[in-house]
Amino acid sequence: MSTATSTRTPLKLDGIVKRFGAVTAIQRFDLEIAPGEIVALVGDNGAGKSTLVKIISGLYQPTEGEIWINGDRAEFSDPSDARARGVEVVYQDLALADLQPVYMNLFLGRELTRGPLRILDRSRMARETQQLVDDLDIRIPSAKAQLSDLSGGQRQGIAIARATHWASGLVLMDEPTAALGVAETAKVEETILKLKERGAAVLIVSHNMEQVFRVADRVTVLRRGTQVGTRSVAETTHNELVAMITGLAS
Amino acid sequence: MTDTAVRHEAPTILDTVRRVPWRAAVVYIGFALVFAFFAITQGEYFLTATNLTNIVVQAAPITVMAMGAVLVLAIGAIDLSIGSTVALAALATAVALESTGSWWIAALVGLAVGALVGAMNGFFITALRLPSFLVTLASMGLIAGLARQLTDLQSVPVLDSTFTWLFGSGTLLGLPILIWWTAVVVLVGWHVLRQRKFGAHVLAVGNNERAARVSGIKVNRVKMAVFTVSGMTAALAGILYDGRLGGARYTLGEADLMTVLAAVIVGGTALTGGKASIAGALVGSLLMSMINNGLILAGLSVSQQMIVRGAIILLAVSLSLRGKKSQ
Numbered sequence: 001m002s003t004a005t006s007t008r009t010p011l012k013l014d015g016i017v018k019r020f021g022a023v024t025a026i027q028r029f030d031l032e033i034a035p036g037e038i039v040a041l042v043g044d045n046g047a048g049k050s051t052l053v054k055i056i057s058g059l060y061q062p063t064e065g066e067i068w069i070n071g072d073r074a075e076f077s078d079p080s081d082a083r084a085r086g087v088e089v090v091y092q093d094l095a096l097a098d099l100q101p102v103y104m105n106l107f108l109g110r111e112l113t114r115g116p117l118r119i120l121d122r123s124r125m126a127r128e129t130q131q132l133v134d135d136l137d138i139r140i141p142s143a144k145a146q147l148s149d150l151s152g153g154q155r156q157g158i159a160i161a162r163a164t165h166w167a168s169g170l171v172l173m174d175e176p177t178a179a180l181g182v183a184e185t186a187k188v189e190e191t192i193l194k195l196k197e198r199g200a201a202v203l204i205v206s207h208n209m210e211q212v213f214r215v216a217d218r219v220t221v222l223r224r225g226t227q228v229g230t231r232s233v234a235e236t237t238h239n240e241l242v243a244m245i246t247g248l249a250s
Numbered sequence: 251m252t253d254t255a256v257r258h259e260a261p262t263i264l265d266t267v268r269r270v271p272w273r274a275a276v277v278y279i280g281f282a283l284v285f286a287f288f289a290i291t292q293g294e295y296f297l298t299a300t301n302l303t304n305i306v307v308q309a310a311p312i313t314v315m316a317m318g319a320v321l322v323l324a325i326g327a328i329d330l331s332i333g334s335t336v337a338l339a340a341l342a343t344a345v346a347l348e349s350t351g352s353w354w355i356a357a358l359v360g361l362a363v364g365a366l367v368g369a370m371n372g373f374f375i376t377a378l379r380l381p382s383f384l385v386t387l388a389s390m391g392l393i394a395g396l397a398r399q400l401t402d403l404q405s406v407p408v409l410d411s412t413f414t415w416l417f418g419s420g421t422l423l424g425l426p427i428l429i430w431w432t433a434v435v436v437l438v439g440w441h442v443l444r445q446r447k448f449g450a451h452v453l454a455v456g457n458n459e460r461a462a463r464v465s466g467i468k469v470n471r472v473k474m475a476v477f478t479v480s481g482m483t484a485a486l487a488g489i490l491y492d493g494r495l496g497g498a499r500y501t502l503g504e505a506d507l508m509t510v511l512a513a514v515i516v517g518g519t520a521l522t523g524g525k526a527s528i529a530g531a532l533v534g535s536l537l538m539s540m541i542n543n544g545l546i547l548a549g550l551s552v553s554q555q556m557i558v559r560g561a562i563i564l565l566a567v568s569l570s571l572r573g574k575k576s577q
């Protein structure tokens with residue numbers, strides 16, 4: 001049924017609607033993301049961006065519409081279903097255990113074990129973490145360092161590394177740099193671009209227009225639950241996006 | 251802050267001193283100091299092999315309970331019911347032994363009572379989302395009442411020789427059986443916390459529950475298991491009291507809650523969850539036992555012992571909790 005191209009579409013959303021009782025959080029949303037493509041999702045506070053991310057990551061179920069992952073229909077009843085299908089999320093507020101070493105965070109909930117007694121394989125986890133962190137050029141003192149000893153940017157780097165490691169092609173990011181300073185944001189953006197090089201599809205929620213222009217290929221705009229348009233970053237302007245977000249002609 | 255940027259010389263002694271993980275080291279330093287103090291002041295008798303062995307043997311029930319308490323504190327919770335669980339499980343075991351005459355059925359009954367108490371605590375904490383402090387405070391009273399009710403305040407003798415050998419007076423390869431129990435339980439505790447996924451999940455839940463949940467860890471299942479284990483280690487402690495004292499009474503374990511918590515906290519396990527030390531809890535428990543032993547040797551009266559012990563625990567706990575502000 002699925003053609004060769006649709007099989008390789010990491011994410012396809014078809015007519016997604018989400019209602020919370022009488023409140024319509026998302027009117028109708030369609031989107032396709034190709035491998036190696038970064039799509040930014042922008043909109044004012046309360047526009048429905050996080051709701052959409054939660055739908056794709058299995059936390060909420062859509063009221064209507066279909067989600068397709070790598071060309072297959074997906075129905076997630078909870079986040080572990082989505083995770084099992086290779087959908088990974090990077091949260092703004094760092095869903096990490098900061099008293100644990102970096103490698104434990106990378107494997108949180110999916111720890112590697114060895115032997116018939118299923119003993120934790122700490123050295124292998126540390127090794128694989130170091131490898132991944134090196135590949136993504138995230139500079140940290142050591143994979144065995146305690147997470148709380150890292151900077152905010154390094155930590156978000158680890159969260160992205162974790163998502164990359166487990167994602168089979170699709171990474172969702174909800175305001176990944178909202179808590180970070182300028183230099184740390186730049187570093188995280190580099191990491192996001194590394195994901196693109198590796199062929200991952202990325203959906204990134206951002207309030208930062210400069211960031212959208214720096215990292216995204218396309219941008220789609222939500223206004224009070226309505227998808228008002230999708231533009232190629234190369235063919236739009238800051239002013240046009242602001243007008244779409246606010247609904248006011250500029 | 252201001253001068254670190256300027257200075258690029260070799261680290262000073264002060265820097266080195268600062269970098270020592272004091273919180274984790276407190277228990278070992280404390281142990282060494284208290285040991286040295288009693289060795290000097292109580293000389294000959296304190297240092298005899300009999301007395302030193304005795305310190306470990308006396309600590310056995312506390313050490314066993316401490317292993318459960320480490321897990322409970324590691325998930326950022328507390329179990330105040332362990333002391334009364336000791337009494338209920340000890341009495342239930344003694345009654346079962348009297349009526350069945352079978353040492354292993356009796357022990358299983360005791361452990362089952364502990365597991366049931368723990369699972370009940372866990373149920374209220376997970377399903378009803380109540381704070382562990384309140385749930386276990388209530389069950390502490392409830393269980394103490396049940397223990398009094400069970401035998402109508404009467405003590406129950408434990409006479410079965412297999413039972414008293416296995417859980418109290420026996421020796422194996424020249425070592426008291428209670429030291430073997432201590433070793434086994436501590437090793438199992440270390441294995442569970444450091445080498446099993448479960449241990450990693452326990453620490454993750456205590457460190458950041460939401461992170462654990464979004465990482466697919468079954469948070470409620472972890473909490474249920476931890477409280478069940480805590481009930482069972484308290485029950486095992488009760489069984490060891492049965493074996494060592496040759497009988498059960500509702501007062502067993504009465505003062506143990508404070509000792510266990512002191513041992514675990516001094517040992518470097520954080521009250522706030524996410525950080526735990528099995529070795530620290532073991533040494534903490536031995537420290538408490540050694541203080542007890544030394545004060546008795548020094549000829550202090552029971553009330554004087556209580557005062558000195560309380561002061562020492564306060565000092566040790568404040569030392570080990572200091573420096574937590576850095577976060």
Ligand SMILES: Nc1ncnc2c1ncn2[C@@H]1O[C@H](COP(=O)(O)OP(=O)(O)OP(=O)(O)O)[C@@H](O)[C@H]1O
Nearest residue numbers: 020023024025043044045046047048049050051052
């Ligand atoms: N569980 C819920 N129940 C009811 N309404 C909800 C729920 N979750 C979200 N909403 C509503 O849906 C709308 C969209 O919220 P959402 O969090 O998706 O916005 P957002 O675009 O992420 O905003 P922000 O930029 O502030 O993060 C809001 O009006 C919000 O009140």
Ligand SMILES: [Mg+2]
Nearest residue numbers: 049050051174
């Ligand atoms: Mg949001």
